[in-house]
Amino acid sequence: MLMLTSEWPREADHTAHFVQRQVRFLEAAGVRVEVFPFRGAGSPLRYASAWLRARRRLARRDFDLVHAQFGQSALLAIPKRVPLVITFRGDDLLGVIGADGRPTRAGWILQQLSRLVARGADAIIVVAEHMARRLPRRVPVHVVPSGIDLELFRPLPPGPARERLGLPEGERLVLFVGDPADPRKRGDLAQNAVSRLAGSLRARLVVAWRVPHAQMPEYMAACDALVFTSLQEGSPNAVKEALACDLPVVSVPVGDVAERLQGIAGCELCADDRPETIAAALRRVLARGGRIAGRAAVRDLDERLLTQQVIAIYRDAVNRAARWSAARQLTAARPPAA
Template structure:
């Protein structure tokens, strides 16, 4: 882009960021991507909505997106997660959709099978992929979950190397308040999510360490805690899964 060119204007559609308290939780990668694009000279306008798995919320958000597209001169729309892409259909702009996991792989229950809601989600997101002008997946294996006619690009969620950099192990543990003399497994996912396979992190007979990924990225310390293996309650019962938006 030359100094005489106007910046590319992107409408980014997401239900994950920004959130009311201003913190992006485990979807910090969306905030980081928007900031990196802006630093590269792209004009990014974020449209946030609350899906909460309610069709009425999606319909209201769809109307708002229609209105915003009519009022502002965007060059393209970028939907974060497949369900957000529904808000850009029928297309008024070229549409790019980033698929990030459950949207095309389906929601998995504790029995290891895709749930009914997960199958509906897969069907809708595959339809979005067919309508999109470009599809992005964040890992190579996700290509297999999209229709064969779709040719996605693999764009992993990047790291801010100004924030994340190698430091000596003991120094890192001291900053996080972790024991220096124990073997630890660092688990940054949600233990209640079956797809994250938290029990595998417990099989090594190590002390489990659960880190809130968004908080660790923002504060860099005092966000880790050592906890009992596999997050089991007394008596061996697993704690019930906590609610999660899943990009819906």
Template sequence: MVITFRGSDLNPVDVGGGARGVVGRLLSQCAILRAARVICVSANLKDRLWWGTERVVVIPDGIDLGIFHPRARDEARRQLGWPVEDRIVLFNVGDPRIKRLDLAQAAFRRAQLVRPDLRLELIDGRQLPDRMALLLNAADCLLLTSDHEGSPNIVKEALACNLPVVSVNVGDVAERIAGVTPSRVVDRSERAIAEALVEVAGLGVRCNGAAAVRHMSQDHIAERVLAVYRDAMTVRPAET
């Protein structure tokens, strides 16, 4: 048996009630005892495991590079009806409690005092891929303030579109944007986030993110996952 952990199955996120969340995470930990191999989408999830870490492989989710790739920003804005002169910060609301919409809005208001041309665009991450790619190409910066993440796809998709990222240190974001400029991982404070937004979004330029995620195509990641399953099939029962 191969188990894959993506985030909420191990992270302390109690969206549906505290008891249910605790039981779910306990069952996840117990299931590891029967697994031949375990896949975690980020190293921080591996660190949450109680045992069996010698059977863990870290493989982030892949992205569709045929959809998520750089396009002309102004043309994307024309299709969305967005003004070309604004500096637009994109924020995926999802569950506002987990994504910390309150922190994002507070930091944005602070940044806007310095850069009145900043505009916060709230989106639901459950967009069709083509529209999400359009949004990412039209914006000037992606903002992430979540309390917990695994390996957020929207960050990788943003990088594939050369969209700069400002994020708190959550999930595997720091690893994903290492060497990407302009982009920043900052402390979880209004001031630090605001300063990074002014710096990064205020530039109004694209980053070099596409090169950083070139190896994360769905086909390449699928091959890595298949290799784990093939390896699991060679494990004898006594080894699990």
């Protein structure tokens, strides 16, 4: 199988680990995966160069399937030589939010390209149910959230974690995961909400950005709550990973977070994204204290289980493409009517 991806972690890069993790678990399950990473970054010349290299790779090797991570990556597989599966993860289908908080023209173009390539897929994967409604019904659409490595993300003692990270004992810490300068993540909103906490519930915002992914469970162990303020998401990994670590979550309504937090005592889904609303939710969570029973709610997101779902989708896509090819050959061989 050839995996096309426009995002792949480099040595100094701490993003897109979910793609790398999926490859690792697919290989462990016996799937032979060849990764074709490229950097398009909105440049037509880069995409043209990547398309030529991908076509040469497809011509040289006898792949059974192409799996494109993100809609833009699927451009490299068109026209199809083998069955195509596309995973849409967020911005590729929902659009890109600019610094002013509004959808960008580039994001609109990306959405249109994603819908176009989706029509040529043999199967589509989305990471959340709300994304499936944006896709054509003629292609099978499967909801498979980004999984969690439950061996890595697990509850840890907070004291040793704070000591290793150099964080103070006796202070309430609220975790923010992501680039605080990214307007889509709204780090300023998180800081505004935390700064409203006073008295015995005063807290400090801890920003985990450019942190090695393997170290993230220690941050989640060291902090008292996760605050999540993103403007747009598909199925945010930070929330699911926090639940796997039994870390309380306070989040604005975004992506599939409402579904993830449903029924978990000690977590709060805010009614809106005003800083005072988020601060009030943080007060309730911090006053309650302690950890939550979040891990049980995400056991179905174990990457090992989801990998088997993805493999089943691969098989179905290959079989579907074979049936379609056989039907076309039969039609072509049929003599014309007299």
